[in-house]
Amino acid sequence: MKTTLNILLVLAAVYLVGCDEPVDNRINMDDEVRSDTLASNYVTRPIGDAFSALIGESIDIKRVATRTTEAGFMEVYVQGYNRAPSVKRFEYRVEWLDSQGLMLETTTSTWLPVSAKGKSTFQFKAIAPTRNAVDFRINTRKEVK
Amino acid sequence: MKRTLLTTALLLGCLIAGCVEKTENIDLVNDQAKAVMSLDYRDFDEAASQMVQSVIQSGVLNKADGSRYVMSTGRIVNDTMQRIDTDQLMAKVEQELMNSGQVVMTSAVGSESARDQTVYDVRELRESDVADEFDPDTVVAKKQLVAPELSVSGKIFQRNLRYDKNRQQVEYYFQLKITNLTTGLRFWQKEVILGKRGSNKTVAW
Numbered sequence: 001m002k003t004t005l006n007i008l009l010v011l012a013a014v015y016l017v018g019c020d021e022p023v024d025n026r027i028n029m030d031d032e033v034r035s036d037t038l039a040s041n042y043v044t045r046p047i048g049d050a051f052s053a054l055i056g057e058s059i060d061i062k063r064v065a066t067r068t069t070e071a072g073f074m075e076v077y078v079q080g081y082n083r084a085p086s087v088k089r090f091e092y093r094v095e096w097l098d099s100q101g102l103m104l105e106t107t108t109s110t111w112l113p114v115s116a117k118g119k120s121t122f123q124f125k126a127i128a129p130t131r132n133a134v135d136f137r138i139n140t141r142k143e144v145k
Numbered sequence: 146m147k148r149t150l151l152t153t154a155l156l157l158g159c160l161i162a163g164c165v166e167k168t169e170n171i172d173l174v175n176d177q178a179k180a181v182m183s184l185d186y187r188d189f190d191e192a193a194s195q196m197v198q199s200v201i202q203s204g205v206l207n208k209a210d211g212s213r214y215v216m217s218t219g220r221i222v223n224d225t226m227q228r229i230d231t232d233q234l235m236a237k238v239e240q241e242l243m244n245s246g247q248v249v250m251t252s253a254v255g256s257e258s259a260r261d262q263t264v265y266d267v268r269e270l271r272e273s274d275v276a277d278e279f280d281p282d283t284v285v286a287k288k289q290l291v292a293p294e295l296s297v298s299g300k301i302f303q304r305n306l307r308y309d310k311n312r313q314q315v316e317y318y319f320q321l322k323i324t325n326l327t328t329g330l331r332f333w334q335k336e337v338i339l340g341k342r343g344s345n346k347t348v349a350w
Contacts, residue, residue: 071204071207112194144187
């Protein structure tokens with residue numbers, strides 16, 4: 001029990017040390033491109049990856065913004081972050097709702113793929129196919145392979 | 146001996162019956178079935194959705210006076226190895242463009258599948274032998290058809306590549322463009338690529 005705890009603590013420490021702040025958040029350097037840190041060198045990277053998988057790191061949604069285009073169509077921008085070190089692929093489906101909260105019939109409400117690079121920000125956007133849409137609902141699911 | 150034969154036949158029957166895959170309806174909204182190398186309805190849905198979102202987002206169909214553009218469907222070429230009815234893509238695109246309130250499609254001009262022959266059949270009634278059978282006020286007068294302002298045309302094609310010893314890569318390209326028929330200028334264009342990687346043994350046509 002004590003040994004397991006010690007291993008977990010070491011893993012956590014290695015992982016946390018690796019969380020260095022980048023110079024500019026707009027530039028994301030891949031582990032295999034940037035200079036090594038304690039958590040991201042060839043030897044310790046698998047440990048960090050294993051720990052990430054162990055604590056179940058995955059997709060977080062950071063920001064959802066809407067706007068209406070000049071032509072009167074509602075647009076939705078979704079920004080998220082993939083906390084896992086590996087690429088996460090998933091699908092989303094937007095359902096457009098009218099002023100009464102009823103779902104609008106549209107063929108564009110289909111499952112669309114998103115690929116989020118590991119430890120990176122990703123975004124996707126959707127535009128309502130009709131001016132009657134004033135609200136939306138987004139569902140996600142694991143990518144169909 | 147007879148009993149053994151009967152038992153074997155019975156077992157064989159059960160075995161064969163057990164091997165028959167049951168038929169099931171596809172959940173078209175939440176289909177979780179695995180991808181196939183050929184184009185299936187999900188691929189057309191995805192391509193059409195991306196096309197429609199792109200054209201609406203571009204704002205090119207936003208007429209200054211708020212009226213709708215009259216659009217015809219031009220030639221959509223199927224240059225894949227599959228027998229595809231290109232309406233599978235275009236029906237969705239046309240439907241959504243009309244629902245957007247920015248476009249009205251014409252059935253008078255365009256590709257064969259987009260035209261409605263009845264538009265011309267009712268006009269032939271004017272000089273036909275049975276013209277007297279119709280109330281003249283209900284027979285379509287001349288110069289009533291509205292000419293299209295825009296045309297949508299495109300192409301679907303496929304490339305097959307050898308990925309490695311056991312796998313192949315199939316790339317499907319969906320290309321659509323909208324042209325202003327008065328000026329001949331291209332208003333909008335979009336390409337959607339769908340790629341699949343799978344066994345060499347699978348035939349993608």
